[in-house]
Amino acid sequence: MEPREEGRGPQFDFLLQEPLSRERAGDSLQKQLLHRLRAAVLDGRLPAGSRLPGSRALAESLGVSRNTVTLVYEVLSTEGYIEPSRQGTRVAALARPEPAGHPRPAPAGLARRAGRIRRSGPGGEAAPAFAPGVPALAQFPLAAWRRSLDRVLRHGGTELLSYGPPRGELALRTAVLHHLALARGMRCTPEQIVITEGAQEALALCVRLVTDPGDTAWVEDPGYRGAQTALTCGDLTVVPVPVDDEGLRTTASDWADRPPRLVCTSPAHQYPTGAVLTASRRLDLIEKCLLHGAWIVEDDYDGEFQHSGEPLACMQGLTPGAPVFYVGTFSKTMFPSLRLGFLVLPEPLAGPAAPVADELLRGGHRHEQLALAHFMESGQYSRHLARMRRLYRRRRDALRPALAEHFDVPHTVTGGDSGMHLTVRLPPTAPDQPLARAARRHGMAPRPLSQHSLLPDAGHNGLVLGYGNTPESAFAPKLRQLAKLVRELS
Incomplete structure (x- = not known):
């Protein structure tokens, strides 16, 4: 009862x-x-x-x-x-929050390192005109990619629904190895290759593997925002190093006063200036890093798209024992939503880093990884790259005269020897960040050059114009509209 x-x-x-x-x-x-x-x-x-x-x-x-x-x-x-x-x-007796209006301490907010991350602006939507870093999506061979996916789905079995190897499928690591040896002069083994969820995860992994909070890291200035973010999230002291026409410019005082643990550079095609790091500076950087016990992160985000001659050899294969992490991505060569990239570990770190990477990473995207391995080994990947090199060269060659004819405001153009963008420098009377916001309202998404700089009063003002996913027919009307916005804001 x-x-x-x-x-x-x-x-x-x-x-x-x-x-x-x-x-x-x-x-x-x-x-x-x-x-x-x-x-x-x-x-x-x-x-x-x-x-x-x-x-x-x-x-x-x-x-x-x-x-x-x-x-x-x-x-x-x-x-x-x-x-x-x-x-x-x-x-039951519960710990209840104080009633509304009762004085109480505010909860802790974002971590200091999160608060230091700078927002680059909206993203994630369909790419408007002149968006940097977006390949020619309409030209991607979907039928061939679908065949590679179908092949994996037919023969893969249910075991592919489980977690995969943390460092990536061996078939894809081997395919990447073969491609890098032929196209980039790479010297490595499959054990050195780690498949990542895009280049950003590869950059973050480099930070976790060889740095401790408070270590010094150098970044190019102006430079890639993703590298700045990865270093900031690692609680590193980020030092901006200027870039000139020959790439990253270091001095003896830099090495004496603030020696780095990690140096992030994009030597084949510096982002966003388009400069190429000269051979003498590459060799000097490798020598200095060996002397100071530092590591180099070589971000080769679009080094496949050289518009004159063959793609440049990478720093990783320049000298034996180079202390170089090589970062690559398929977002530029395939399509961004694939979310696959790779990291080539320096040979001395391949063994010690393997168990650490296995704990930090979780194998996934197994069907896509195996489909990409087949896509590469069947020759489809190299054929696609060849087609895109021709297309981007043609668009680069069309954009330069279009700028001269239709962008009738003071400007200078840099870059364009490779990749998928040009950088247009503007006078300070046309501030680039309001200009970029105004351009977005007119269906364009150039990046403001000043957002890529950490140096105060560096004078970087301009627009990074991506032409990878923008057809030539759009150049003239979009550039006229852009010039009109410059005049309105000046």
Whole structure:
């Protein structure tokens, strides 16, 4: 026999003020009662120690089955809101927030390193005209890619639905190895290659593997925002190093006053200036890093698209034992949503880094990885790259005269020997960030050059114009509109 209820007093009137309704779509009687009792405990209408009505009595009062009440009590007991005992069911003692308006300390906000990350602007939508870093998506061979995917789906079996090797499928690592040896002069083994979720994860992995919070890292200035973010999230001291026409420009005082643990550079095609790091500077950087115990992150984000001659050899294969992490991505050569990149570990770190990477990474995208391996080994990848080199060279050659003819405001153009963008430098009378925001309202998404700089008063003002996904027919009208916006803002 149930204990005598103490739960018929006024503190339970809220249960009867509004009847439980069988007509409420999506809310069963059980769910309605559960929400009502839980809210009453949380807001203090049922204080700690209050004895609840017995399940039979409450069911009769509400006009529901006893089983409904019993199930609700069981859920509340499991969640810790009530405590059943031989003497009846009582409300548990809970730590409640102070009522609104009561003075209390504010909760901690973002971490300091998160607060130092600079927002680059909107993204993630369909790429408007002149968006940097977006390849010619309409030219991608979808039919060939679908055949590679279908092949994996037909023969892969259910085991591919499970986690894969943390450092990536061996078939893809081997395919990447073959491609890098032929196209980039790479010297490595499959054990040195790690498949990542894009270049950003590869950059973050480099930071985790060889730096500690407080270490110094150098970045190109102006430079790639993703590298700046990866270093900031590693709690590193980020030092901007200027870039000139020959790439990253270091001095003896840089090495003496603020020697780095990590140096991030894009030597084949500096982003965003388009400069190429000269051979003498490459060799000097490798020598200095060996001397100071530093590591180099070579970001080869679009080094495949050399517009004159063959693609440049990478720093990683320039000298034996080079302390270089090589980062590549398929976002530029295939399509961004594939979210696959790769990291080539320096040979001395391949063994020690393997178990660490296995703990930090989780194998995924198995079907896409194996499809990409087939796409590469079948020759489709190299053929696609050849077509895109011709297309981007043609678009580069069309954009330069279009700028001269239709962008009739003071400017200078840099870059263009490779890749998918040109950088247009503007006088300070045309501030690039308001200009970029205005351009977006007209279907364009150039990046403001100043956003890529960490140096105060560096004078970097201009627009990074991507032409990879912008057809030649759009150049003239878009550039005329852009010139009009410059005049309006100047």
